[in-house]
Amino acid sequence: MTETVSAPKMSAHDVKVFYGDKQAIKGVSIDIDMDNVVAFIGPSGCGKSTFLRTLNRMNDTIPTARVEGDITLDGENIYSSKMDVVQLRARVGMVFQKPNPFPKSIYDNVAYGPRIHGLAPNKAELDQIVENSLVRAGLWNEVKDRLSESGTALSGGQQQRLCIARAIAVDPEVILMDEPCSALDPIATAKIEELIHELRGRYAIVIVTHNMQQAARVSQKTAFFHLGTMVEYGDTSDIFTNPREERTRDYITGRYG
């Protein structure tokens, strides 16, 4: 059912990440395809965020961080010197734990990316992109009459959907989400989860979550990380009913440490 025949959208091979001389990721290989939402789970500090950030080179912004191994997007090495990092981050968008809208209008928050990437030649097309992105992020009806208000004036859940709209606006291929719902109430969380369902297939999606039920609800594949390694990667339904590895089992059944 979750079997895929297409080539993986992203592929990581033997990825290692160091902060100074401390190794945070110890050789992780994984394929990410368009058809399945992938959830990363694991105890705090196991390296989920660190590994996620390697997928769009966000670790480049951390001076001490060093990444080894191969990561490809459509077969192309994203760490090659030919790769335009700004372009890469448009293709592989990211949504963070804390909603971080710019202190600008709702409209400008979404229009920002398309503008700097030159995706809209005129105002009418930019309007269209903004509307489409907000519709897809499930926020349009709530904000269409107040697009000029500040993005920071929205509720937390709305801000997070605004950030998703912002990520979508540049027409990415992959969306990375790092605990996108941890600051949201159950209703706002349900809206984001519903959104993830709707975005599935159009984008490759990876989500880091501490909420096991959330991983079970939104993903088709789950990767369990522990102490910088990926212990188990498989169909979400298998991982949560019959994991192969003892460490996975102990973690998801609440027997960890």
Add this chain to the structure above:
Amino acid sequence: MNHSQNEHTLKAFDGDLITLRGLIAEIGGRAEKAVEGAMTALATNDLDLARQVVEGDKRIDALEEQIDRMVIQTIALRAPMADDLRELVAALKISGVVERIGDYAKNIAKRVALIDADQHIEAARLLPAMADATRQLVDDAFTAFARRDADLAVAVCAQDKTVDDFYNSIFRALIAHMIENPEHVGAGTHLLFIAKNLERIGDHATNVSEMVYFAVTGQSMNERERGDDALAPDTDRSGAS
């Protein structure tokens, strides 16, 4: 992968599971006792004992309800995963199955008073041995649950064949006897139903074992690897039901 020896970080969850295992052990023990009591009452024509078995079934029904409530509550409050989830689902199914075992035992006990104790029916002489084999199956099935023993669960399913074979011979012998002794048709029919009840109890013991196997391994018994199939349950129950 063996069942985890580690405790849950949330200790209350372990407490819930221990309580639940205790309830399953109790309901299983009571069902086994009911089968034993019903058959002893039959062998000794002890109407008091038969009444006790019928009465005792209420306790089994109450336990079933208690287990169901506890499983549902635990699933709702603890959001169990993996082994824990499988064990809870198994517990829910087992409690339903064991309640049926209790009903069959009660049904046997009710027939004790209806059988004319003076009529000796030689054709039913295998019935105590069949009852023993059946009671042992029930006992083993619940031991398998308590020990999380998948091998024992598989053995129970294989042993069910013995009970089926008993049933087939008793069935034939009783029918032949009733044809020759029409005055025994009343008692003979009761004995036939009793044998049938035991055969059904054996089937339910295998159901319990199948749930144990699933809870322990995460696989259904039918999808076990071919090759270790020497002990596989006989699916062909020719003539038995």
